[in-house]
Amino acid sequence: MAPRRPLAVRRRLVTLAAVPLLAAGLPLAAGAESGTTATGAAPGAPAMDAAQPADLVEVVVADEDGILDLVDAGADVTEYSRPVDGGIEVHVVATQAERDRLRGLGFAVGETVISAARTEATIAEREAAIRRVDQALARTAETLTPLRSEWFESVGGKAYVSVEVKTSLGADSATVLTASFGGQSLIMDRFVDAGQYLYHRFDLPVPVDDVAAEVTISSSAGASITVPVTQWLGDPLDEPGPHYATGFVDHYMDPTEVYERIESLVAEFPDVAEIIELPYQTNGYRRHAQAQIDAGLDLDEEPDRAFYVTSHAWGHEGGNDLLLETRHPAADNSPLSVSVDADKIIVSLATDGDGSLVSTAAQVVDAINSSAQASALVTAATFRGSSGAGVAVVDSQPLSDFLDAPESISREPVTVRAIRIGKDRDGSKTGVFAYAQEHAREWVTPLVAVETAERLLRNYATDPDTRKLVDDLDIFIIPSVNPDGGHYSFYDYAGQRKNMTNHCPAATADPEARDAWGVDLNRNFSVGSRLDGYSGASASCTSGTYSGPAELSEPEARNEVWLTEQYPNIEFAMNIHSYGGYFMWPPGAYIADGRVPLPRPTLGEEDYFWAASSHILSDVQSWRGTAVWPGRTGPVSDVLYSAAGNSADEHWYNRGIYGWDFEVGADLWNEADGEWDPVGFQPPFAEGYEEAMEFSSGLVGMLEVARAYGRDGRPPRTTLELTDDGVTFEATEAVTIHYTLDGSRPTYSSPRVESAGLREGAAPVAVGPGSTRVHWFSVDAAGNVENRYDPVRGGNNYRKKTVTVD
């Protein structure tokens, strides 16, 4: 038997036969059933006639020495052997001529084990299989998946077209898609984010004179599809009542004014409104006072910054009264010394034998910090972490907190306030939470909040639709989440985005960096955060997207979480930002490596986000015609980028609140230049007013959505259809569908109908051939189950249908 074959023989066989056997793809431990092909003889063997087919033939030898003789004779001996009567049977790859030669040498050449013809058949079989694969590949070389193709009207009544298509070859940047409609052909933009292809679109909607009924998308790789162009938004809405009043804001308001406004509203409408004081005070519109001293001139003749001091007291509590002086002593060879005279910190610089100043910045910093008197008032540091080698110059600098707001703006920590509006504010009504100005410079956003509160309160007595909202909802509005940053933006640095809290170490805490301090509050939340590894927030304390040192490190962020925990009836939230005209929802963050987002909402939840969006955005459009583009509507991570640790994700993933983000201030079409113009954070008030009005209309639209949700007691209905791709469902509203295919009772744990992909519809449920019993139920956003079936406790009134695939 093979295992007993002498090792030496085995080794020789392998040595001699390995090359052709390996080349033929034959495993070294090949058995009789292994396919083989005629590949020629072992090296040194008499040449086989290549024109002749080679079979696998048996040769019987007497013993192991016989095998060696066969090898020595140049036969192409396989590794196969078995004991037979009269010796050992081995197999040899041999043409007819080779068989004759071996017979001539006295070998007992026997039957053909595997004929050349049979090997040829195997080869033919393989080639046919490869042809089939190639043909299949050719057929599916490119798939174009239409995502959205829409037209819409926007400000001024002009029409625009927006198209989104995904190609299966999109990862290859050489794949070019062209959209043709209404007599024009335009190359589409390839949307790539975090290194990953998402889909093709027009980055900006295309203005058209006439709306084409369909659009044809052709790929440079050959595929082509034609899809209808449908209308986005524009459905006529109920006109507001004849006495519905709007337009309650007439200038940009700083956070102090905004809070005063909601307090006066509550004083005027105490029956339906109250103020909620949030528990976490901000750090306040205040800073420690600072002064900076230079060191001579550098090579560019610019003063070289040497060091700076920071007061322990807040500027308004004494820091601003301090003065820092560096003096030139009268004497030569004078030592460096520091003294304090009332509010004056005096540094007497050292001199050399010629009376020249010799104290370096580093030496002055050490002297101040080791002076008991001076260090009780200030801390000194070299500029931007430098070694402080420059020689300090004579100077006199008053310390300042550099805050320019009038004294009427408090320098104390601020109690952030919300206005709560509703007839029954006892937690029994559906709660809605709207909050503005997480980002300080977004001046229009508090106006959206204030305008909405005023519309609700001032129309309550006279407008029946407003009365329904106030009677049936519990509305929480924080008009300014970030009052400190807001004040800083109004009075000191218009571009301020973050709060005012300085988490920077000495190297970046000099006064010239003061506009860069602070935490991006919309990156400070605890879901999908930077610290969790998600993308789109910075660890740098001077970055515009600094996440803060820890999740929820900032009182402003904790206030939002507190409100949603304190009032668990809150089921909807709107995070109001500017600008750009976006309308977005979770997931808002992904891990960059692989662009892995937070878990997507279920297909039903996503459909609900879309359906609600349509209502809310139609309300936005009702004011002056502004259409938020379809390409700027969707999950943050699908249309924009990743924003690790944002508040909408916090509310959705931690508390199940339908959380949206408004970016008010849609681009405006510039007819003269034929282009879209962005509006910026602080447009002239006339434009800011229009933005506040239209997005207030949208916020009222969200209240209508929330009220409908709170009153929705009607179960959804679905129908099942069997298509070539599997089972699909139609529903009367946005639903999540759970199903089973094994005849069991469907529950909330049963598989769900899922999305086919980003910005696509439902994936069909695959069913095998034969009959399949489909059991299913649907559940809407408000939790109503089809047929009032109870998936938890049981019953059998779920939906059932048998489908048969031939």
Ligand SMILES: [Zn+2]
């Ligand atoms: Zn923002």
